[in-house]
Amino acid sequence: MSRLVVSNLSINRAELPVVTSVDLVAESGAISVVLGANGAGKTTLLEGLSGIIPVAGGTIAIDGRELQKARPGARSREGLAHVEQGRTVFRQLTTEENLRVSLHPGADIAEAYALFPELVQRRAVKASLLSGGEQQMLVIARALLTRPKVLLIDEMSAGLAPVIVTRLMTAVRKLADDGLAVVLVEQFAALALSIGNRAYVMRRGRVVHDGDCARLRQSPDELHRLYLGGAESAVPA
Amino acid sequence: MNALLTSAVAGLTAGGTYALLGVCAVFTYRLVAVVNFTGAAIGTAGTFVLIALFEAGFPIWPSVLAGIAAGTATGVAVGYVMTRWFGEASASTKAAVTVALLVGLIAVGLRLTGGQHPHNMPELFPGSAFRLAGVEVTIASVLTIGLAVLFTILSDLFLNRTKIGLNLRALADRPMAAELLGVRVQLLSLLVWGMTGAFTTFALMIIAPQRSPNFMTLSLLVVPALAAALIGVFRSFWWTLAGGIALGIVEGLASSIDSVSQYRSAIPFLVVLAVLLWSQREARWDEAR
Ligand SMILES: Nc1ncnc2c1ncn2[C@@H]1O[C@H](COP(=O)(O)OP(=O)(O)OP(=O)(O)O)[C@@H](O)[C@H]1O
Ligand SMILES: [Mg+2]
Numbered sequence: 316m317s318r319l320v321v322s323n324l325s326i327n328r329a330e331l332p333v334v335t336s337v338d339l340v341a342e343s344g345a346i347s348v349v350l351g352a353n354g355a356g357k358t359t360l361l362e363g364l365s366g367i368i369p370v371a372g373g374t375i376a377i378d379g380r381e382l383q384k385a386r387p388g389a390r391s392r393e394g395l396a397h398v399e400q401g402r403t404v405f406r407q408l409t410t411e412e413n414l415r416v417s418l419h420p421g422a423d424i425a426e427a428y429a430l431f432p433e434l435v436q437r438r439a440v441k442a443s444l445l446s447g448g449e450q451q452m453l454v455i456a457r458a459l460l461t462r463p464k465v466l467l468i469d470e471m472s473a474g475l476a477p478v479i480v481t482r483l484m485t486a487v488r489k490l491a492d493d494g495l496a497v498v499l500v501e502q503f504a505a506l507a508l509s510i511g512n513r514a515y516v517m518r519r520g521r522v523v524h525d526g527d528c529a530r531l532r533q534s535p536d537e538l539h540r541l542y543l544g545g546a547e548s549a550v551p552a
Numbered sequence: 553m554n555a556l557l558t559s560a561v562a563g564l565t566a567g568g569t570y571a572l573l574g575v576c577a578v579f580t581y582r583l584v585a586v587v588n589f590t591g592a593a594i595g596t597a598g599t600f601v602l603i604a605l606f607e608a609g610f611p612i613w614p615s616v617l618a619g620i621a622a623g624t625a626t627g628v629a630v631g632y633v634m635t636r637w638f639g640e641a642s643a644s645t646k647a648a649v650t651v652a653l654l655v656g657l658i659a660v661g662l663r664l665t666g667g668q669h670p671h672n673m674p675e676l677f678p679g680s681a682f683r684l685a686g687v688e689v690t691i692a693s694v695l696t697i698g699l700a701v702l703f704t705i706l707s708d709l710f711l712n713r714t715k716i717g718l719n720l721r722a723l724a725d726r727p728m729a730a731e732l733l734g735v736r737v738q739l740l741s742l743l744v745w746g747m748t749g750a751f752t753t754f755a756l757m758i759i760a761p762q763r764s765p766n767f768m769t770l771s772l773l774v775v776p777a778l779a780a781a782l783i784g785v786f787r788s789f790w791w792t793l794a795g796g797i798a799l800g801i802v803e804g805l806a807s808s809i810d811s812v813s814q815y816r817s818a819i820p821f822l823v824v825l826a827v828l829l830w831s832q833r834e835a836r837w838d839e840a841r
Contacts, residue, residue: 365732367728367732386731387728387731387732388731388732388734388735388736388737391732391733391734396732397732399728399732403726403729405721405722405725405729405730406725406726407724408718408721408725412718412722413722415718416718416719416733417733417734457733461733
């Protein structure tokens with residue numbers, strides 16, 4: 316059983332506060348969904364968690380071990396994996412080479428192929444030549460081979476066909492059921508809420524709602540109000 | 553005819569050195585994304601440790617090893633500065649920083665080695681290896697070219713066959729994604745700087761007796777080296793290798809023709825200019841990056 320606890324986290328970008336006093340929890344077996352309009356600070360939050368950008372204040376802990384000062388590589392070795400926005404495959408490497416880069420000594424590449432059998436016949440293909448869906452599968456599988464305790468996923472469904480999105484969502488639900496703690500940042504609110512457990516809604520860098528996914532799914536008006544708040548963009552599908 | 557051949561062959565040692573320095577520049581660029589102007593200066597630092605020890609009466613081969621160790625350490629030090637403080641900088645900023653470091657290294661180097669004061673550089677590999685059409689081919693030239701070929705083949709094997717090589721390729725492709733997966737990015741970068749430092753030091757030790765061994769002249773061998781790297785568009789090891797050797801041969805030929813010999817050090821510059829103009833026309837520069 317693992318637990319990511321984020322308390323009072325603040326992150327600045329170009330000297331301006333972009334994430335302010337965020338509290339968030341992710342636990343083994345559960346998916347914490349983070350929703351919010353464009354520019355709400357979701358990506359910044361995940362980048363602060365994984366160490367891509369420094370945090371201005373607050374704490375990040377996995378099972379009580381504080382990580383907010385560690386470099387990204389050290390956080391990875393402590394069990395934090397981050398699937399970035401934009402499918403960051405190693406373009407010049409083949410599918411299998413991508414997987415070998417992250418291969419933890421206790422892990423086996425077969426686990427990745429078991430989760431996404433689609434990748435097997437693409438194993439010798441350069442990752443830059445994979446389809447968007449295959450690339451997304453590859454970066455998720457690659458993150459899993461580091462044997463993480465906590466998996467952060469940013470906008471995995473962006474630009475993909477609905478059938479692929481459903482496929483990916485099912486896979487992520489299975490990962491959580493197998494014991495992973497997942498933080499899922501999504502634009503597809505309805506689908507994410509249907510597989511998630513705990514829901515957070517961000518607006519202008521703050522968490523404006525923290526509750527149950529099922530409850531939020533049943534009240535679209537509430538979600539709409541949370542997204543909009545003032546005069547920001549409309550709620551996506 | 554024989555005179556021409558003699559001077560062409562005489563350019564081979566220089567060509568081998570340019571090739572090796574050029575291949576190291578491509579290696580550094582491809583793996584840690586730095587156009588490194590300090591390459592030759594790093595090797596020069598190691599070479600002068602050898603000279604100092606030799607002049608102080610130490611036996612030659614232990615001094616060579618100490619010099620290579622010093623060159624490796626200098627490479628790691630420069631690499632540390634580049635990864636620690638300029639890791640996130642743009643390619644042009646990084647290149648500018650290495651120019652600044654080059655100026656600094658030359659200043660310190662000249663100060664420590666007594667400026668233009670002549671030094672007694674031992675010839676590590678005197679004599680000729682074989683005769684080619686009646687012309688002596690020196691061991692030094694065979695060695696530098698051999699070393700350049702060896703470095704090219706080894707880097708190829710290393711990058712494509714080993715786990716560290718795989719991690720290095722991932723690092724070159726997307727440094728942050730690699731770091732997020734727990735790849736020891738800084739350590740690997742320093743490894744690249746150390747490896748190129750060791751190889752360039754050895755190459756400079758071989759060529760130093762043929763040049764006036766002062767810190768500035770040797771450090772500025774980076775110019776033909778980068779010209780060679782440019783011939784390989786900072787991508788192809790084999791084109792860089794061929795380009796470096798060709799540069800040396802052309803330089804050798806030029807030195808035998810009285811009317812152009814005094815301009816022969818401008819040859820790398822002309823090559824750089826030609827390659828840049830050509831690449832602009834073909835717009836291949838961006839694609840190569
Ligand atoms: N590199 C940067 N420098 C300065 N400001 C930035 C930078 N990146 C993002 N921002 C700003 O930070 C805010 C939050 O951006 P972020 O990318 O975290 O939002 P997001 O919720 O992930 O949005 P999206 O749904 O579009 O991905 C935005 O106002 C954005 O303009
Ligand atoms: Mg985002």
